[in-house]
Amino acid sequence: MALKHQMVVFLLHMALLSVVFETGNAAGLKVGFYQKTCPKAESIVRQTVGGYFAKDPTVSAPLLRLHFHDCFVRGCDGSVLLNSTADNVAEKDAAPNMSLDGFFVIDAAKAALEQACPGVVSCADIVALAARDAVSLSQGPSWQVKTGRRDGRVSSAAEAVANLPSSFAEISTLKAQFAGKGLSTKDLAVLSGAHTIGNSHCNSFSNRLYNYTGKGDVDPLLNPKRIPELRAQCKPGDATTVVEMDPGSATTFDTHYYQQVAAGNGLFHSDAALLRDPLTKKYVYQHVGATASFFRDFGVSMVKMGMTGVLTGTHGEIRKNCALVN
Incomplete structure (x- = not known):
């Protein structure tokens, strides 16, 4: 199993070489940005993530989610890490971000980097590197992260609400939101595969079980066979219980998510919505078990x-300090 994983990761690295060479300086980012100013930057982040992962493998999904939520609001500028102030409600306190976690890992990595290379490595880059390391530690792919991001000074809860894709969204809305960030419909299908790791609070999907259209009905896109199981875990109004997004495989990065979606068992309406578009539907069905190509695409x-x-x-x-502007 380990040999197979190593081969898949090797093939991914080979596939990404052309991407790296073609776009290495795009937007001012490049692989190895800190090679001279902080040579151990990436290893320090990986060691930090690895230390927490060894104690609790569920830390991976929150770190991956932090990067996604950061990039979809004001771009990948670390703004999701900023604390609210007396006169501003920051992104992390917006309703879609109230369940975000993993900040302590970013803070620990930042502290280690500040000791090794004061004032050199941005919080935005730490988030990007930590997401990559979290995935690879979960038996997923690895990829070369282009660094050189700098940290933003603005963080707005209202902007988070306006820009973050919702778990209740229809496919047309999801496609438009991804397109607005320069991401394709294929990217939507690929990045949705991140739901192969992690948990969700019941209130992110319980309307599908009890009151989908306000008439006490269920979401017709949800496999009826899964409803009793989910109702046993999530009672009406439950906002505290968490459920595995990919049951039985929530700490292993694999293609089991696509198997779940294809069977109508995707936890969120936005998962089920992937079957409502020809391109995303095709991607779901093609990647039930197609690990190598999914890993390559995800990177x-x-x-x-x-x-x-x-x-x-x-x-x-x-x-x-990642939570405060200088």
Whole structure:
């Protein structure tokens, strides 16, 4: 099993070489940005993530989610990490972000980096690197992260609400939101595969079980056979219980998510919505068990997403504390 995983990761690295060479300087980012200024930057992040992962493998999904939620609001600028102030409600306190976690891992990595290379490595880059390491530690793919992001100084809860895709969204809305970030319909299908790891609170999908259209009905896209199981876990109004998004495989990055979606067992309406578009539906069915191609695609889409709206050069800043502007 380990040999198979190593071969898949090797093939992914080979497939990504052309992407790296073709877009290595795009938007001011490049692989190895800290090679001279902080040579151990990436290894410090990986060691930090690895230390927490060894104690609790469920830490991976929150770190991956942090990167996604960061990039979809103001671009990948670390704005999701900023605390609210007396006169501003920040992204992390927006309703869609109230369940975000993993901030402590980013803070620990930042503290280690500040000790090794003060004022050099941005919080935005730490988030991007931690997401990659979280996936690879979960037996998923690895990819080369282009670094050089700088940290933004603005964080708005209202912007988070306006920009973050909802678990209740229809396929047309999801496609439009991804297109608005320069991401394709294929990227939508690929990045949705991130739901192969992690948990969700019941209130992110319980309307599908009890009151889908306000008439006490269920979501017709949900496999009727799964409804009793989910109702046993989530009672009406339950906002605290968590459920595995990919039952039995929630800490292993694999293609089991696509198997679930194809069977009508996707936890969110947005998962089921992938079957409502010809391209995303085709991708779901083609990747039930197609690990190598999914891993390759996921790495490519993550590199692409990680370039969204970045700040480079003299824009933004390098925060000393990821939760506070300098």
